[in-house]
Amino acid sequence: MLTPPAEVRPVARPSYRTPSRKPPEHHISPVTFTLLTVAPAVLAIVALRPR
Secondary structure, rough: OOOOOOOOOOOOOOOOOOOOOOOOOOOOOOOHHHHHHHHHHHHHHHHHOOO
């Protein structure tokens, strides 16, 4: 008598490379953005004010 065929199960493939981590997203803080946009204007006002 023939034996019934064995149940075929999917086999996990080996990982040749470890999964790379997602690079962190770089967001500029609101404080830094405000300082970088306001500082040139303040310096221009100080430098160009009449004496």
